[in-house]
Amino acid sequence: MKKITCIALLSSLFLLLSCESFLDEEPRNLIDPDRFYRTEADNVAALTGIYFHLMHDNAFGYSIDDYFGLTNDLTTPSRALGGRIFWAYRWDEGAPDVRAIWRRLYMAVNDANVLISKVSESSLSQQTKNEFIAEAVYLRAFTYFYLSTLFGDVPYITEPTAGAAGFEKNANMGRTPVGQIRQNIIKDLIEHEKNLPTKPRKDFPQRATQWAAKNLKLKIYLWMKDYQNAVATAQDIVNNSGHRLLPKYEDIFRPDNEFNEEIIFQFDYIFNEFPTDRNSKFQPRAQDENSAGGPLPSHFDGFNNYTVFRSFERTFATNDLRRKSNIYNKLENGTPLFYNYIVKQWRPNDARGNSGLNYWFFRFADVLLDLAEAENELKGPTELAYRSINQVRKRAGLEGLQSLTQQQLRDAIKMERSWELLGEGTHRKMDLLRWNDLEKALKDRLDLEVKQGGSHKNHLSNLKTTLQFYAPHKNLLPVPADEIVLNSALTQNQGYK
Numbered sequence: 001m002k003k004i005t006c007i008a009l010l011s012s013l014f015l016l017l018s019c020e021s022f023l024d025e026e027p028r029n030l031i032d033p034d035r036f037y038r039t040e041a042d043n044v045a046a047l048t049g050i051y052f053h054l055m056h057d058n059a060f061g062y063s064i065d066d067y068f069g070l071t072n073d074l075t076t077p078s079r080a081l082g083g084r085i086f087w088a089y090r091w092d093e094g095a096p097d098v099r100a101i102w103r104r105l106y107m108a109v110n111d112a113n114v115l116i117s118k119v120s121e122s123s124l125s126q127q128t129k130n131e132f133i134a135e136a137v138y139l140r141a142f143t144y145f146y147l148s149t150l151f152g153d154v155p156y157i158t159e160p161t162a163g164a165a166g167f168e169k170n171a172n173m174g175r176t177p178v179g180q181i182r183q184n185i186i187k188d189l190i191e192h193e194k195n196l197p198t199k200p201r202k203d204f205p206q207r208a209t210q211w212a213a214k215n216l217k218l219k220i221y222l223w224m225k226d227y228q229n230a231v232a233t234a235q236d237i238v239n240n241s242g243h244r245l246l247p248k249y250e251d252i253f254r255p256d257n258e259f260n261e262e263i264i265f266q267f268d269y270i271f272n273e274f275p276t277d278r279n280s281k282f283q284p285r286a287q288d289e290n291s292a293g294g295p296l297p298s299h300f301d302g303f304n305n306y307t308v309f310r311s312f313e314r315t316f317a318t319n320d321l322r323r324k325s326n327i328y329n330k331l332e333n334g335t336p337l338f339y340n341y342i343v344k345q346w347r348p349n350d351a352r353g354n355s356g357l358n359y360w361f362f363r364f365a366d367v368l369l370d371l372a373e374a375e376n377e378l379k380g381p382t383e384l385a386y387r388s389i390n391q392v393r394k395r396a397g398l399e400g401l402q403s404l405t406q407q408q409l410r411d412a413i414k415m416e417r418s419w420e421l422l423g424e425g426t427h428r429k430m431d432l433l434r435w436n437d438l439e440k441a442l443k444d445r446l447d448l449e450v451k452q453g454g455s456h457k458n459h460l461s462n463l464k465t466t467l468q469f470y471a472p473h474k475n476l477l478p479v480p481a482d483e484i485v486l487n488s489a490l491t492q493n494q495g496y497k
Contacts, residue, residue: 037118043132044204046115050139051206052274053108055267058100060359061276064146067101067477068426069281070305073441074312075423076462078288078304078339087305088462089469092478093496099480105147106157112140114160134195138208141185142216148178149223149430152476152493156181174489175479182220189213199242205259205268211241212265215362218370223434227378234371237264238388243364245395250325252363253344255356264362271356279355281305282345282423289337296331299348306423308340310455311448316419321397326422338456342423361425365392369420373413381409389413392420433475442467471495 036042055061066086069075077087085091091098115136119129140158147154156176160166176184193213201207214237221230237243246252246262258268269276283302290296308327316323325344329337347355372388379385381404389409390400393416401412414435421427432438446463449455473495481497484490 037115037122038124040124040128043115043119043124046111047132047135047139047207050108050111050115050136051267053104053111054139054143055269055274055276055359056104058097058104059108060267061269063097063101064150064426065278065359066305067150068429069423071466072429072432072438073309073445074418074428075306075308075342076459076466078285078307078456079458080462080465081305088465089471089474091474093481093492095478095480098477099482101150101477102147102480102483105143108143109140109147109157110161112136112143113158114162116140117160130192130195131197134192134213135208137188137192138196138213138216141188141213142208144181144185145216145220146426148181149433150477151479153177154181154479155490156184172487172489175491179224182224185220186217189217193217200259206266208265211237211243212362214241215264215367218367219362222370222374225377227374230374231371231378231384234367234374234388237364237367238371241364243367245364245368245391247395249322249395250344253325255347255349258356258358262364263358263360264364264367266361267359269356269358271350271354275350275354276357276359277303277353277355278359279345279347279350279357280353282342283348284337284339284341288339297348299346301352303353304339306342306345307459308342308422309445309449309459310340311445311452312418313340314452315415317398319397320419321395322419326419345423359425365395365420366417366427368392369413369417373410376406376409376413380406385409389416392416396420438475439470439472442470 037046053059057063063086066084070077070081070087071089081087085095085097113136116133119132119136122129124132144154144156153175155170155173157170157173159170161170193210196208196210196213198210200209214233218230218233218237221227221233241264242261243264244261246260251257252260252262258266269278280302281304283304284296284300285302285304286296286300288304289300313327313329316327326342328341328343329339331337345357347357350356368388368391372385375382375385375388386401386409389412393400396419401409404412414431414437417431418428429438432441442463446460446467449460449463473493476493478496479490479492481492484492
């Protein structure tokens with residue numbers, strides 16, 4: 001990942017679509033693909049270009065992160081964020097940020113399709129071909145997992161948008177039902193995951209392994225409510241992957257321990273080379289706390305976008321060892337702060353908006369909780385379900401659960417996920433969407449904030465604004481209006497114009 005800046009530039013020069021959408025004009029490659037993909041180095045560069053798209057500001061580097069992080073029931077900014085549409089469901093069919101997500105994710109899809117096509121024609125050994133194809137298939141599957149979660153039914157494109165015939169086919173493709181997309185992803189992963197490595201690569205540890213592919217399968221099985229396959233896949237990861245819970249929760253997030261045994265898949269941002277501003281979104285903003293009692297630490301120079309609702313902070317048990325990594329609400333001298341901060345996401349020594357904080361998608365504790373959930377849905381509160389969730393609770397210093405009904409264990413797993421994974425990746429909103437709990441969770445949060453009192457007025461205002469603009473159809477983003485103009489085969493999601 002250390003060379004991502006120059007490789008990303010290379011990627012932007014050749015594989016990717018034109019500066020407009022893949023649907024609005026035939027792309028023109030600046031480097032001939034027929035003279036690329038000939039060596040392993042060529043194909044590593046091409047793969048890195050796909051990662052670059054997914055880590056871009058128009059994807060998880062900014063926009064998608066805000067969509068998931070600012071529209072759930074646990075975190076909210078310290079203030080209204082003006083024209084930023086993702087903090088309070090303030091988007092519509094013409095929103096440029098929505099179209100930018102669509103375009104960037106389809107750039108990743110097309111680059112994966114080009115690589116799969118060209119590597120197949122190369123003179124590399126069959127084993128090497130299989131490895132590159134498997135990783136490109138994984139990245140395409142990962143991208144479609146999020147495309148279908150964000151937009152629902154979308155065009156499912158598996159051939160390069162290149163040449164007149166390829167362009168004509170892809171540019172006029174209709175929407176594939178989300179259920180079929182998920183079936184296709186599962187089929188692709190089952191076929192190709194065996195060709196991925198079982199351990200992270202030393203020179204590029206971000207790159208996907210077999211266990212990342214299996215973890216993606218696990219997530220999709222849960223969306224499909226295929227609990228039998230979810231249990232089997234989770235048990236495979238638990239028993240065979242070599243991943244494990246670290247003894248101490250806080251060690252997962254140490255800057256000097258980025259590629260630890262608990263992390264299964266993440267994006268590797270790099271200070272000064274390919275940085276992220278995500279750490280600054282979690283760090284306090286001095287002007288929000290300047291009357292709390294000083295002096296304030298120097299790292300109170302953040303954007304203060306992701307703060308924790310007071311009513312949720314109160315659900316952490318005082319003896320929960322995760323609390324100190326997830327909740328920071330007092331200065332070292334004991335002075336209380338106005339907001340609750342998720343300290344595990346801080347990089348105090350990094351520059352404002354320039355951090356090497358990685359973006360975590362899959363880790364072992366998440367797998368254990370998925371296993372507990374799938375087993376409970378399949379068979380009720382069995383010994384396997386209890387053992388899985390209680391491993392996570394034991395590390396947190398909490399007593400194990402027992403003697404619960406299926407519904408009680410279901411509720412306990414939901415709470416455990418909120419404590420364990422607070423602020424990480426896309427987990428919370430993905431969970432709420434998957435459980436069909438989003439609207440209820442937002443309304444319940446406002447009720448709790450009002451009833452319990454002590455919440456900052458800006459949090460109450462944010463929740464009221466969120467619910468003012470929220471509607472059930474906004475559980476999906478709209479298909480960008482410009483894309484529908486360019487492709488008459490596309491239709492709009494229900495509820496949008």
